[in-house]
Amino acid sequence: MNSVWFLVFLPLIAFLIGISFMGIGTRIVARIQRRYGPPLIQPFIDVIKLLSKDSISYGWVFDMGVWMALAGAALVVYFVPFADNIVLSGKADVVVLMYILAIAPLGMALGTAQAKNPYASIGISRALMLMLGYDLPLVMVILGIITYTGSASFADILSAQQGGIGNWYIFRLPLFAIVYFWVMIAEMGKHPFDVLIAPSEIASGPMVEFSGKYLGYLFIYMALHYYAACALFVNFFMGGAATFIEFYLKMFSVFFVLICISAVMARTTTQRAVYMYWTKPVVLAFIGWLAYLGWRIF
Amino acid sequence: MNLDFYALSIFLIGAGLAGIFLNRDFVKILVSISVLESGVNLLLISIGYVQGRLAPILFSQELKASAVGKVVDPVPQALVLTAIVIGLGLLAFGLSLAIWMAKNFETTDVSELKRLRG
Amino acid sequence: MMLLDMIKADNLAFFFSVLTIGFFVANTIFLIFSGIKKGIVLNTILSLFLTMVLLMLYATHNIVIFFALWEMATWLTYLLANNPKKSSKYLWASLLAEFFMLIAVARTVAYGSYDIAMVAHVDPLNLIMFCLPFIVKSGILPFNFWVTDLYTGSDKRFVAYLSAIIGKLGIFGILRVFLLSPGLIPEWFIYTFIYLAGITAVWATFKAVGSEDAIESLSFSSLSQVAFIFASVLLMNKSALIGGLVHYLNHMLIKMGMFMAVVYIWAKTGTTEFKRLGDFVSKMPFSFLFFLMLGISLAGVPPMGGVISKWFMYEGFIEESKLLAVLLFFVAGVGSFLYVYRLLHSIFLGRKKPSIGLVSEMNILAILPLAASALISFLIGVYSRPFIRFAAKALGMDFSEPRTDIGFAYIGIVSAVFGALILFAVVLWLLLPKHRYVPDTEGYTAAAYLPKDIQHWDYSYNFYAPVVRLGDKFVRLFSLDWLARFWKEYIAAIGELFRGIYSGSLKLYGFYLMSVIVLVLFLKEMLK
């Protein structure tokens, strides 16, 4: 599993997993709404179609933004443990990962800025505000986990959860798991918090000016982002996975629960979303801090 | 004997001070200032006064031989001379102030001077 | 000459002196060649004088000279800002603090020594009085009321110097005193000011996010970074200290570069308001590139240097397990994304506004300092070992000591992998079907007819309205305007009371005379 060739194709595998989640996800949502939904491989077809079409660009910053988006998303994949392969992610540090996660959105934001379309700018400002909102509970959870396991590297977090279901953090630190799951919905931009794309209000937000291969790049970015979010949850709370299939099933279970929740929710405004993220999950995480870490946090 | 002089000078000083604070008219204040000064001068003189001695006039007949033991203490007398002259100077200036005050304010009532405050 | 060997004698002084000299040279080069004509000579002379004062300040160990130089620096800052109305709050706040420092100096002299190390030996309260000006100068919470006025009101040529060096004098002060008196610092002092610095950082970030002016936004961002460095220096933990110093260097480079670009734009267009600027990238591509690199470094995104220093500081806080404090700084860090993007979007990338005249790229010599700061910051991100050794030497620690050197080498790998991936993305982009560049009027209009005055069709005013609305109560509470108003009325009332003493009536004055004599007679009783 951890040969050099595997390392080169890791982003491709992650992309395929991500695309498969998107395909299955759309079908699940359709099924919930009592319709059949598009074929499973529809997103894959979309990406291939987009990459092969002509496109228009607004300047070198527009291009650079898209490159950064793709490279940033791929970079995250390298540093999240894939099944039992933690070649690069072994020494990975969770605090640094927090900042690597920020490269891709920043790239996309730069690209949309040069697109000069007000819808795009509104979309990006909403995305950044939402990020400010959900980062508070996310950081509390990650700090909690780091202090609980005593070290910030993935290797220790994974080894602390080995030995049976009982050892998984989802059971030892349930509060953190709930808060992290709550944050994941916004992180992936799924329904209750998809304010940044918001098709009805701002014409698919940042994506509005992208076409052809630029939109293709962003689709790849979305797919990699889906993969990364689910993989992080699995590594943090479900003790990672020995084999590829076990890893895929665990990730899909997380994705499935998330899709079901987001399919039935209506979109909130940005201000209410940020307000909600600053109050309810923060209180939960703080109780988690007190419960699991005691007085050390002050 | 000196005690009643002291008492008189303290009385005069008191009268002078009271005059300054109670009067509203500037000229009356000037008068009470000179009363105050005379009180102080009297105090100064009475310090040097010795019962039954002569005034310290150097070339008078009685003191031709020697004035030791026969004359009152001359130093305060000298001081009083200068003090009176100074009092005169002050009074002259005060009166010119009163004139100018009358010219500018049409009144010499001190309580009218309220413009400069704070 | 004498000054040079004085600076070399002390590692800490060497670190700060090199940085200050470097900054001054770069800033002066920019100011001279950036075409800002009026008032340059006086500004340069005064800032040269200020730099000399700072160099001596870094080198001295004598408290009386330290106090003299510190007050001279305050007064020079007041003069350089040359906006008496706006910098009066700064003046009286730092003077108030400096007089407490003077009392601490006097007590140490009475104690019998002139050395800074002895300040803490007199008693802990003496140390706190000595450190009060450092807290005021850094703008930590109880003293952050002067920051808004001074930064926005000060002379545009001086604002870079102000935020890069003068705003951070407090950090040097704390380092100088704390490193010389280990173990004598009261615990409660460190705790209170770490949390106050945290709240200041979040408050400053909200102010920066909500501001409509580039200079104001940059100033508040530097206040939040300074608060972060201040807390990490206060923590006295090894990696936090190293992180603090490297971030001092990083922040100086970032603010120097960004302020240069913004001041250049102000010199050309006369305004720094977001809603009246836009689309400078077409005319100033290179300065945008460097500005972008510095912005990324400020936000702490990996390829650039910002992440190294922030990571060390976080590491320090996590080691000391002060989670609540580091949470505040994390929020401030994420907030930096918002105002960095706002700066990039509203100044360089938005739509061109009619009010902007003919603006050309900075001439080669003016852009040199900007390029230098961007490249150095990039170097810190990619290969940071020499910078960390430089900071460690300044603190008198050998480099290998910090437990976490595994972590930071790993960040170098991150940059390398990221470079490779960017290369792959570019190659793929070239191979894919061709794309053509279109002017901005061809944009997608959701089928609506394009308005004639296209340039007004841009979203760059009240950019983060929801978050600003949410944080409004918090920001207004901690900007202490209510305290300033109360204090002004209180002083006015006292003043009115005392003015009554000289009410102009002669009788009253006479009464005062007599009261003195009575007082003295009363004294006789006490004399017996």
Place this chain on the structure above:
Amino acid sequence: MEKFLVLVFVLPLIAGFVSYIAGLKGNHLSKIFTAIVLLTNLVLSYKIFKYVMASADNRIIAVFSGWMPPLGINFYADSIAVIFLLFANLLAFASLFSAKLSYSNRFHGLILLLTAALNGLILSGDIFNIFVFFEILCLVSFALVAYYRKAESIEASVKYFVLGSIASAMLLIGIALIYAKTGTLNLAQIADMAPQWSGLFKAVVFGLLLVGFGVEAGIFPMNAWLFDAHPAAPYPVSALLSGIVIEVALYLFLRIKSLFFVDPLFSLVLLLLGLVTFAVSELVGFYQRDVKRLLAYSSAGQIGLMLMAFSLPTKIGMFAGLLLFINHLLAKGLLFISVGSMSDRSGDRDIDRFSESASFVDKVAVLAGGLSLLGVPPSIGFMGKVLLFIALVKAGFLAFALCLIPFVVLEALYVMRLVGRTLASSGDGRIECPGQVVVQWVFTFIIIVLPIIVSRMSIQTDKLNLNGFNKQDYLYGMASQLLKGDRL
């Protein structure tokens, strides 16, 4: 050299009347004559300063008409008196030189008499002699304040006159009591007999002398006239009044106090009075719209500081007081001359409009004056401030030092408001009187150069070994070691 001491007093006294008469025809003659006299006076005092500093025991005693001290009157000049003498004559010459040509011969005559009185007061060693010169000083200041004969100056002069005459009466009573007790008028002899006085007698005499000198020195309850008189007087006079007249009165009182009343309780009372003076005048000064009145309040404030510094029994307190005095004289003289002439030119003394016609030299002068007045580091004011705080803390009065802080900041604010308005003004800057420009440039030069001289001479801060002092050389010889290079 003794002859110079007498000459310094007698020359301006006679010249005063001569210049008045000379000026009856046209006042140019009297102005030139007065300038010459004051210049010679300045040169003489510089010679005396040089001589005293160089002499072994740092003092000269000039005896009048052959009578030895117990009986005759003597002029006594130790190193501190000589410093006061030098700077008094410097300020007198500077303010006259910067006076407008339109001032009449009355003005020149009075200025000369004022200088004579000042020199006499600084040098005299006989207590009644002090009273006589003090009276001359008061009378001449009343006349100078009332120079313009307008409503404002007359009102100020009346109040000053009444308070002044009460004070001089109190002073005379005090002197009478002292003479009754000791039988001599010579300061040194009285000092030797002072310790045997009873508590009551000491308190009464202290009270009388405090009121006597306090009114003229501007100590808190008695300085009400100061805030009306200084703005009402023409600017050279207000420069003189603020710069040297109140300081000489303070110096006299502290000289007598340090000789007769050595109990620590008296210095505590003075310390308190000084703090109250400083506090009240800064607080009220903060709200002044009238520029010259604002400067008057700042003068009263500095007097409070000097009173605190001089009343501390230690050597360093004495030196802090001296530095504060020199700094205040130069800075306040410069400020009053510049601000006074600007407000005369623009015709309005309100803080927003007074500096419409500020020329470049005015701006430089006000900036230099303001900064050195507030004690910005390189200036002497700064050294004075630091030494004052060190002296207060060393003498154990930490509470007083803490109380000082808010008021010093208040003063910094309102003085900088004044300086800021001047710098901000875009006046046309036509220069009315060339002499004034010369004076402003010379004073600014002195303000910049003097700190270097003083710091090199006596206060290497890291070698500041402050030890106690003994009464013998408290006032007589002390300042000389201090300024002749002994490290204090």
